[in-house]
Amino acid sequence: METAPERVASQGDITAEIVGIAAEYQRAGVEEAQPRLDYPPYRSSVLRHPRYPLQGVDPEEIERWAPCFGHQDVAPLDADLTAGHPGEPIGQRIIVTGRVLDESGRPAAGQLIEIWQANASGRYRHQRDQHPAPLDPNFTGVGRCLTGPDGTYRFLTVKPGPYPWRNHHNAWRPAHIHFSVFGTAFTQRVVTQMYFPGDPLFDLDPFFQSIVDPAARQRLIATYDHEVTQPEYATGYRWDIVLSGSCRTPTEGGADDG
Numbered sequence: 001m002e003t004a005p006e007r008v009a010s011q012g013d014i015t016a017e018i019v020g021i022a023a024e025y026q027r028a029g030v031e032e033a034q035p036r037l038d039y040p041p042y043r044s045s046v047l048r049h050p051r052y053p054l055q056g057v058d059p060e061e062i063e064r065w066a067p068c069f070g071h072q073d074v075a076p077l078d079a080d081l082t083a084g085h086p087g088e089p090i091g092q093r094i095i096v097t098g099r100v101l102d103e104s105g106r107p108a109a110g111q112l113i114e115i116w117q118a119n120a121s122g123r124y125r126h127q128r129d130q131h132p133a134p135l136d137p138n139f140t141g142v143g144r145c146l147t148g149p150d151g152t153y154r155f156l157t158v159k160p161g162p163y164p165w166r167n168h169h170n171a172w173r174p175a176h177i178h179f180s181v182f183g184t185a186f187t188q189r190v191v192t193q194m195y196f197p198g199d200p201l202f203d204l205d206p207f208f209q210s211i212v213d214p215a216a217r218q219r220l221i222a223t224y225d226h227e228v229t230q231p232e233y234a235t236g237y238r239w240d241i242v243l244s245g246s247c248r249t250p251t252e253g254g255a256d257d258g
């Protein structure tokens with residue numbers, strides 16, 4: 001028997017589902033501060049999100065073969081995504097800084113933070129990103145640094161553009177920077193995304209909206225900080241990452257291709 005091809009969802013379909021789930025969440029009155037793994041509007045995850053509880057493993061055993069990172073491998077220039085090429089990348093130069101904290105506000109010092117992002121045109125330097133926006137020969141889009149004694153990190157980069165991602169017809173991701181934070185052990189790694197204030201795509205994006213709690217979503221949005229902005233040079237954004245507790249930064253439960 002032939003089955004009809006599945007119709008590609010429109011933005012209207014996806015938005016209606018997002019609104020419906022948000023209303024249902026509000027009615028339930030139970031706080032959910034982390035992304036839902038089973039979130040149907042995020043179509044490209046429907047068949048691959050985990051369906052069973054995570055398996056516990058012995059963290060000590062993992063430490064025997066997991067990668068480890070010596071601070072001597074991280075150079076100060078690694079935090080400057082505008083450097084390392086013959087010229088300056090195209091785009092709005094920005095400084096992104098903040099602190100990595102635990103639930104009681106204590107700094108997490110010496111943490112390896114890695115970031116990756118699209119260029120100012122919204123294109124990744126990656127084989128799987130072939131959408132027709134220009135690559136920038138002066139921008140690779142990856143950086144890393146270690147947090148200082150007070151938990152502070154700081155990157156110099158350019159503001160990434162929004163990009164299409166084929167989750168549904170005319171699907172666009174809000175501009176974002178991917179963050180990975182290693183704890184004191186490989187098993188503590190957290191991966192998340194930082195967004196920019198006022199992005200018009202927030203309400204339309206099922207990846208962002210899979211965090212159904214509005215206050216939790218807000219914790220992923222940086223604030224513009226004029227104290228961080230440098231005259232004639234770069235605008236500044238501040239974003240703290242909280243590793244535990246009730247104000248914990250929402251993190252991704254699995255692989256991300258958003």
Ligand SMILES: [Fe+2]
Nearest residue numbers: 176178257258
């Ligand atoms: Fe991305």
